[in-house]
Every structure is written in structure tokens, then in C-alpha cells.
Amino acid sequence: MRILLTADHVIAFDGTGHTELRDGAVLVGRDRIEWVGPAASTPLDGVDERIDLGAAVLMPGLIDLDALTDVDHLLLDSWSDAAQAKRLAWSEDYFDRRRHVFTEAERRRVREVALVQLALHGITSYMPIASEVHSAWAESADDFFAMAEFSSRLGLRGFLGPSYRSGVGVVTADGRRDVRFDEQAGRDGLDDAIRFVDGIRALDDPLLTGVFLPCRIETLTPELMEATARAAAERGALVRIHALQGEFERTSIQARYGRTPLEHLAAHGLLHDRVIVPHGTVIDINPRVHGEDRGDLARIAAAGVAIVHCPLTNARYGSELVTLSRYREAGIVFALGTDSFPPDLIRGIDTGVSAAKVQHGSTGAGDVAAYVDAATLGGAAALHRPDLGRIAPGATADLTAFRLDDVRMGAVDDPLRTLVLAGTARDACLTMVGGRVVMRDGEIPGIDLAEVHRDMQALFDTMRAAYAERDYRGTAGELFPPVYRVADTAAFEERA
Structure with a gap:
């Protein structure tokens, strides 16, 4: 299985350090990177799948x-x-x-x-x-x-x-x-x-x-x-x-x-x-x-x-x-x-x-x-x-991409500086490990993200409740006060 990935910006390794390759491409074969270079010069023979990331920065995982x-x-x-x-x-x-x-x-x-x-x-x-x-x-x-x-x-x-x-x-x-x-x-x-x-x-x-x-x-x-x-x-x-x-x-x-x-x-x-x-x-x-x-x-x-x-x-x-x-x-x-x-x-x-x-x-x-x-x-x-940690021929194909085309990202100058100043890791649009796509556009095959969200809240509530039994003062008082006091809804209803 050979996958070709293209992006407006690729953070490629030149033998001494990272460099930005514009309109770049990365060819992945099995679990390794086979080729890195300009998208216009991509060797297309034998490519089984193409992932065009467009306005994104593709970088090492x-x-x-x-x-x-x-x-x-x-x-x-x-x-x-x-x-x-x-x-x-x-x-x-x-x-x-x-x-x-x-x-x-x-x-x-x-x-x-x-x-x-x-x-x-x-x-x-x-x-x-x-x-x-x-x-x-x-x-x-x-x-x-x-x-x-x-x-x-x-x-x-x-x-x-x-x-x-x-x-x-x-x-x-x-x-x-x-x-x-x-x-x-x-x-x-x-x-x-x-x-x-x-x-x-x-x-x-x-x-x-x-x-x-x-x-x-x-x-x-x-x-x-x-x-x-x-x-x-x-x-x-x-x-x-x-x-x-x-x-x-x-x-x-x-x-x-x-x-x-x-x-x-x-x-x-x-x-x-x-x-x-x-x-x-x-x-x-x-x-x-x-x-x-x-x-x-x-x-x-x-x-x-x-x-x-x-x-x-x-x-x-x-x-x-x-x-x-x-x-x-x-x-x-x-x-x-x-x-x-x-x-x-x-x-x-x-x-x-x-x-x-x-x-x-x-x-x-x-x-x-x-x-x-x-x-x-x-x-x-x-x-x-x-x-x-590098995008270079022979390196393991662990890659991550972040989108830069969200209107909330604003104008793009340098792709990494823009990502750091205006984005977060929630802008990740691709996670690839060993040549296998793990996450694409916020979706993970076989994972129900709504269920993950519900379970995380329930587990957090269980963990939070247990703090009181460890309190060295032996009290079950309020250990975690809210930013603002929680409103008395009955009082609001009376005023309404």
C-alpha cells in the first residue's frame, strides 16, 4: 500500500534540520517514507491512495x-x-x-x-x-x-x-x-x-x-x-x-x-x-x-x-x-x-x-x-x-497535519507561527502512525466519540467525588468552589 500525501506546507528534514517545503508531497510505502519533494515532481507510479490536505501544514508526528x-x-x-x-x-x-x-x-x-x-x-x-x-x-x-x-x-x-x-x-x-x-x-x-x-x-x-x-x-x-x-x-x-x-x-x-x-x-x-x-x-x-x-x-x-x-x-x-x-x-x-x-x-x-x-x-x-x-x-x-520525528526518506511514517483554512485561523504568514499563535492541536486533521491513518478530520475508525465524551465525564465525576474521603481534616466540605457561586434557580424563578 503506497499513499501519497500533499499539502501547501510540509516540514521536511534536509539532513541537518527541519525545513519548510511549499506545495510539498510525501510518499509513504508500508510503514516508511519513500520520497519527499515538490508536489509537481511526485512519482505517481504505483500510488494506491492520495490524500490531498490542501491548506495545511504536514509535519512529523x-x-x-x-x-x-x-x-x-x-x-x-x-x-x-x-x-x-x-x-x-x-x-x-x-x-x-x-x-x-x-x-x-x-x-x-x-x-x-x-x-x-x-x-x-x-x-x-x-x-x-x-x-x-x-x-x-x-x-x-x-x-x-x-x-x-x-x-x-x-x-x-x-x-x-x-x-x-x-x-x-x-x-x-x-x-x-x-x-x-x-x-x-x-x-x-x-x-x-x-x-x-x-x-x-x-x-x-x-x-x-x-x-x-x-x-x-x-x-x-x-x-x-x-x-x-x-x-x-x-x-x-x-x-x-x-x-x-x-x-x-x-x-x-x-x-x-x-x-x-x-x-x-x-x-x-x-x-x-x-x-x-x-x-x-x-x-x-x-x-x-x-x-x-x-x-x-x-x-x-x-x-x-x-x-x-x-x-x-x-x-x-x-x-x-x-x-x-x-x-x-x-x-x-x-x-x-x-x-x-x-x-x-x-x-x-x-x-x-x-x-x-x-x-x-x-x-x-x-x-x-x-x-x-x-x-x-x-x-x-x-x-x-x-x-x-522527521519527514525524510527511510524514516518511519509517523505524520501529523494541522489545517490552516479555518476562518478563525485568520491570515496565514509562516505556517507554524500562524498555527502556534492562532490555532491549537484541535486543528489536527490527520494523525498517521507507521503509514496507517489513525485519525482523519476528527474521526477515528471504530471509535464512538460521543460515547468517549460521556464516559470521560462520568469517570471524572467518580474521581472528583472521592477526594472528600481523603481530606486530612476528615471533612466532606466543598473542596472545589466554582468560579462564581451557583445560582439559586428558585430565586430566579420568583423574580421572574
Whole structure:
């Protein structure tokens, strides 16, 4: 099966970087790109299908290395103050009576509706992230085998593994943040993760790759970190670990182990070029730490660790990367993630570019190309997959297109600048993975999107209701006040 795709704008790879090819064409044979060039010079012999995208930008498939595979918890906890945030975590008492908020079938459906959202937003490759707050502990291999089956059937490229941890953040009865540990649960979680990674390898599915995804660094014992490093090294697998992302993380690790989180990663075998770290913001150059370069950037770069920047989520939680240009100048492998809903890397790029202008005090700051590189070439480098993230002969045919002809897009100047400033990932009109069309014009074969919408709301309502039972104050008060108070409809009727 050979498919010819044409578009007004094609972001093609010229051997050194991305370049814009106007009135371009891409010929796909099986799962690979065979030819890229001007549409007028297209070799038409043997073409089985033609997809004319017209006023659109066709680009490499977007790679999301912190992709939400959950219902949207950010709707709840990103609007809380410090006192409120404590009430959204586990109480210490809940640690001893923890439970799964969702049934097994509901957990499976949570991941299914989230994966559909990725495809709708132009994501072709993803590494999942979910909240453990509504699990009895973390995630299981069985949950992920079910997810892997659906992901492959849907047609996305997944780098998958269940999360695991040996501790969980809690709030004590007197309102202090702490971490409580269950070391056996951590060991069991790693065993389960090994079972999953080995099982995925045995499937030999090109769309599925097993990786190790331990939770936040402050919830892992040194023993679990070292066991993870050994298991991954034995299998040549990637490890993603959330670290360098919060002040509580930094202070708690320093208090418990006498070293910084970066030093902690290195001490336990998790600072090398097969390690991926979201978010990487709380290091020495951050004003909340030292506000000066004391060597953290150079150490990260020398180790080859990839940083996953999630600019939209960072902004919503009041965090920032200081700064993209400094990380890139240091030679750090840089990828992008969404980490929340919507899984919109276009809005993420816009947020990152805008934040850079504020940080530098200059409208000349904010490098759109650097962010697009991160969402494509950077993600591919982090995954050690040079066949991804580029449109070039021989590359894997993972492609995404965004329409530019919607009247609400306005005038088109540069296609990517226009998309970032005036569009969102909802403008995606094509998602192709391995030469197979996964989404076209907002439709996914075999998926009832109305049902997905209904199920997502029902699952969210279930998750939301469970927060009250974890409140460290033991109350079922209103944890999530509305923007405006909800009107008394009876009072309106009386006035009418």
C-alpha cells in the first residue's frame, strides 16, 4: 500500500534540520517514507491512495513524553492555594485504608478515552503519565497489558510501563507534608513492571515498547532506584523518572539523604543517556534554589539525560523553566510533554514561547523552531529512535497535519507561527502512525466519540467525588468552589 500525501506546507528534514517545503508531497510505502519533494515532481507510479490536505501544514508526528492517560485532575488541583493543595493529597489516615477509586473496567476505560484524546490532538508517540491519587497504590502490569492492546489497536506508538513506588506523599493530621513508605509494595511494583516489559518484548509489536516508569523521586527508596537501574540496564530499556520538579522534593531528599535530587539520581544509577526526566525545572539556576549556575546544567548534559518540558502545565501550576535557551545552549536533550488535559502540544509551544518573552523581557525571545524541534527531533533523541520525528526518506511514517483554512485561523504568514499563535492541536486533521491513518478530520475508525465524551465525564465525576474521603481534616466540605457561586434557580424563578 503506497499513499501519497500533499499539502501547501510540509516540514521536511534536509539532513541537518527541519525545513519548510511549499506545495510539498510525501510518499509513504508500508510503514516508511519513500520520497519527499515538490508536489509537481511526485512519482505517481504505483500510488494506491492520495490524500490531498490542501491548506495545511504536514509535519512529523508529535512526540509526547509525559502524556496524560487519565481523566483530568488539573481541573481540580491547579486552582488551589497552598492550604487547599494539601487537602487534595492523601491524608496520613487514608494511607492505611487506601483503595482503588475505579473498578478494573473503569481503569481500563480511563486509559482508552485518554488515548483517543491523544490521537485527536496529533500525538503519534507517547509515554504515559497518570495520577496515582485515585489508585490503591500505583499501576499494575495487567492494567497496562489491557492498555497496550487498545493502544496498538487504535494505532498509536506507545512507550509503556506501569508506575510503581515505595512511598506516597501524605498530609499529617496537623497539616504537614510527609512521605510514608511501604517498601514491599515498591518491590512488588518493580517486579510487576519487569513482567510487563518482558511481556511486551515477547509480543514483538512495533507499536509497543516497554519502559520503566517509576514515580516521583521522593517516593522511591534508594534500593528501588538501584533495582530499577539494574533491571533497565539488563534489558536496554529506558527509564523515565519525575525529578527536579518541586521544592518539597528537593528539601525532603536533602533532609532524608543529605544530597540534592540530581546528586541522588547519580548516586543510584539513574543519571545517564537512557534516563528521561520531566520536568527538570528545580535546579541551581532557578531563582527558587540558588539563582546561579553551579554546574547542574553541565552535569545533566554530560550524562545525556533528556529533559521533558511541559510548559502549559508548568504555567498552570505556577512553575517555570529557567530558561529554554540556557538548557539548549548547555547541550541538553530537550523533549516536550503535555502532562495534563488537553494533550495539546501546540498550546504548550505557545505558552513556552510567551513565557520566554516575559523571562527575557524581549519580543525577540521565544524560539518557535526550538519548541517544534523538541516535540519532534528532541523526543526522538530521548527515545533513541532516529527514525522518528522527521519527514525524510527511510524514516518511519509517523505524520501529523494541522489545517490552516479555518476562518478563525485568520491570515496565514509562516505556517507554524500562524498555527502556534492562532490555532491549537484541535486543528489536527490527520494523525498517521507507521503509514496507517489513525485519525482523519476528527474521526477515528471504530471509535464512538460521543460515547468517549460521556464516559470521560462520568469517570471524572467518580474521581472528583472521592477526594472528600481523603481530606486530612476528615471533612466532606466543598473542596472545589466554582468560579462564581451557583445560582439559586428558585430565586430566579420568583423574580421572574
